[in-house]
Amino acid sequence: MAVLHKEFTEFNKKIRLSESRREMLKASRKDIKRKIRKWFKDNKPTELQPKFHGQGSFEMFTGINPIPMKDDDGNTLLKFDLDFGIYFIEKEEEDNKQTVETWHNWVYQSVEDHTSKKPVRKTTCIRVIYSDGHHIDLPIYYKHDDIIELAHKSKGWIESDPKEFYEWFNNIKNAQLERIVRYFKAWKNYKEINNSNLKFPSGFELTILAANNYVEDDNDDKAFRETVRKIDTELNKPNGFKCLRPTTPKGEDVFYNYTISRKNNFLSTLKSLLNDLERAKDDKNFKKASEILRNNHFGDRFPLGADKDEEEKSNNLGKSLGAASITPKPYGY
Ligand SMILES: [Mg+2]
Numbered sequence: 001m002a003v004l005h006k007e008f009t010e011f012n013k014k015i016r017l018s019e020s021r022r023e024m025l026k027a028s029r030k031d032i033k034r035k036i037r038k039w040f041k042d043n044k045p046t047e048l049q050p051k052f053h054g055q056g057s058f059e060m061f062t063g064i065n066p067i068p069m070k071d072d073d074g075n076t077l078l079k080f081d082l083d084f085g086i087y088f089i090e091k092e093e094e095d096n097k098q099t100v101e102t103w104h105n106w107v108y109q110s111v112e113d114h115t116s117k118k119p120v121r122k123t124t125c126i127r128v129i130y131s132d133g134h135h136i137d138l139p140i141y142y143k144h145d146d147i148i149e150l151a152h153k154s155k156g157w158i159e160s161d162p163k164e165f166y167e168w169f170n171n172i173k174n175a176q177l178e179r180i181v182r183y184f185k186a187w188k189n190y191k192e193i194n195n196s197n198l199k200f201p202s203g204f205e206l207t208i209l210a211a212n213n214y215v216e217d218d219n220d221d222k223a224f225r226e227t228v229r230k231i232d233t234e235l236n237k238p239n240g241f242k243c244l245r246p247t248t249p250k251g252e253d254v255f256y257n258y259t260i261s262r263k264n265n266f267l268s269t270l271k272s273l274l275n276d277l278e279r280a281k282d283d284k285n286f287k288k289a290s291e292i293l294r295n296n297h298f299g300d301r302f303p304l305g306a307d308k309d310e311e312e313k314s315n316n317l318g319k320s321l322g323a324a325s326i327t328p329k330p331y332g333y
Contacts, residue, residue, distance in 0.1 A: 001281055001282060001284060001310055002280065002281065002283055002284055002285065002286050002288075002289035002290075002305065002310050003219055003221060003222075003310070004219075004220075004221040004280060004286070004289060004290060004293070004305065005218075005219035005220050005221050005222075007221075007286070007290050007302065007303045007305050008179070008183065008219075008220035008221050008224065009179070009220055010303045011183070011186070011298065011301060011302045011303060012179045012182055012183070012220075014065070014301050014303075015064040015065055015182050015183075015185075015186045015301060016063075016064065016065070016182060017061075017063035017064060017065060017080075018065070021065065021080070022058075022063075025058070025080060025082050025134065028082070028130070028134065028136065029054070029082060029084050029136060032084065032111065032114060032128060032136055032138075033052050033084070035110065035111060035114050036050060036052075036086065036107065036110045036111060036138075037049070037050065039109065039110035039111075040106075040110065043106075043109075044106070047091065047094055047096055048088065048096055050086045050087060050088055051086075051087040051088075051089060052084060052085065052086060052087065053084075053085045053087060053162075053163065054083070054084060054085070055083045055084070055085050055139075055162035055163065055165075055166060056081075056082070056083035056137075056162070056166070056203075056204070057081075057083075057185075057203055057207070058082060058083065059166040059170075060166050060169050060170060060173070060178075060181075060207070061178055062169075062178055062181040062182055062185070062203075062207060063080075064182050064185045064186055064189065065078070065080075066078055066079045066080060066081075066133075066189055067189050067190060067193055067299065067301070069133065069193070071133075075131075076133075077132065077133030078132060078133045078134060079133045079134065079135070080133070080134035080135075081134070081135060081137070081203070082134065082135070082136045082137065083125075083136075083137045083139065083162075084136050084137070084138055085138075085139050085140075085141055085162055086107060086138055086139070086140050086141065087141045087142075087143055087148075088103070088140070088141070088142050088143070089143045089144075090142065090143060090144035090145075095144075097142050097144070097157075100151040100152065100153060100156055100157060101153075103140045103142070103151045104121065104126060104140065104151060104153065107126045107138055107140055108121060108126050111126065111128050111138070114128055115128060115129060115130050115131065116131055117129040117130075117131070121153075122137070122153075123152060123153045123154055124139050124150060124151075124152055124153070125137040125138050125139040125140070126138045126140075139151070139162070141160070142157065147159060148160060148161050148248075158249065159248055159249050160248060160249065161247060161248040164247040164248055165204075165245075165246070165247045168246050168247050169207060169211060172211060173211070174216075176216065176220065176223055177210065177211060177214050179220060180210050180214065180220070180223060180224055180227055181206065181207050181210045181211075183220075183224050183298075184206040184207075184209075184210055185203050185206060186298055186301065187273065187297050187298060188200040188201075188203070188206065190297065190298055190299040190301075191269060191297070194299075197265070198265055198266075198269065199262055199265070200266060200269075201243065201255070201266060204254070205243050205254055205255070208243050208244070208245070208246065208254070209231050209243055210227060210231075211246075212234075212246075213227050213230035213231045213234060214227050215227050215229075215230055221277070221280070221281070222281075224277070225274070225277040225278070225281065228270065228273055228274050228277060229274055231270065232267075232270050232271060232274050235267060235270070236267065241255060241258075241263055241267070242255050243255045272296070273297055276292050276293060276296050276297060277293070279292050280292045280293055284309045284310040284311070285305075285307065285308070285309050285310075286305025286306045286307070286308060286309075286310070287304055287305045287306060287307040287308075288305075289305060290302060290303065290304050290305035291304070
């Protein structure tokens with residue numbers, strides 16, 4: 001039985017969003033904020049000036065380095081995904097709520113020439129795409145009487161609170177749960193690149209599934225495997241294929257619009273992940289065990305284990321595990 005805790009934590013170091021990347025993305029965010037501010041200042045009255053708030057994985061420290069891709073000219077693309085909320089806050093005795101369409105158009109115009117690519121009009125945001133591959137999603141919110149609503153192009157104004165969500169996660173998480181969310185995201189990244197027919201749950205949805213089904217263990221391989229098992233069990237119960245939003249709009253099933261094929265593809269890929277995590281555990285050779293996960297689920301960012309059997313290593317194991325478990329990583333390390 002090969003314990004791959006060491007390999008998993010090395011994998012985490014490779015996929016975790018590095019501090020320098022974080023700074024780069026922050027600078028990009030600051031830059032677009034300046035751009036949008038200026039456009040609204042030049043084109044709209046004082047009561048229609050935006051505020052900004054970060055959201056998503058960036059605020060939960062669960063972001064990962066994407067697997068590098070090549071564009072048609074052979075340039076390397078790093079498809080970092082950043083979410084940056086734009087808020088319009090209603091003052092007393094004022095009603096500046098425009099149609100969803102109007103806000104989307106204004107934000108679109110404000111960033112239209114920000115990069116060489118045209119922004120993309122998405123259902124819940126305007127997406128600005130950069131030539132190095134990263135993009136910034138700009139969802140638009142209107143706040144009145146302590147209610148925050150998202151400008152949703154097909155549903156209209158819907159209640160939403162992204163800050164509440166990342167605070168929910170940050171309150172319940174520990175360093176291991178952060179790592180487990182990263183393992184899920186790295187798995188999604190690898191599987192989707194290698195099979196364009198697969199459309200996995202979003203990072204947001206995987207975060208909810210991981211948090212709700214998290215099984216703690218001293219070893220990351222076991223914690224991840226048992227979390228996968230619990231998700232698999234839950235989703236396969238009769239009427240169990242759902243993912244309930246834990247914060248406003250609380251209880252909404254975020255899987256509501258999944259097609260049957262998207263659902264079945266995800267369930268079967270999840271099952272194969274679980275089976276391979278089992279096979280890796282049962283293989284006593286570290287190299288062979290790690291290869292199962294490298295070849296089928298994570299790619300070569302997952303480290304190759306040593307070509308030796310578990311027994312030879314068991315004496316050192318206690319020591320290294322002990323060391324790992326007494327160094328809880330601080331928030332946002
Ligand atoms: Mg996004």
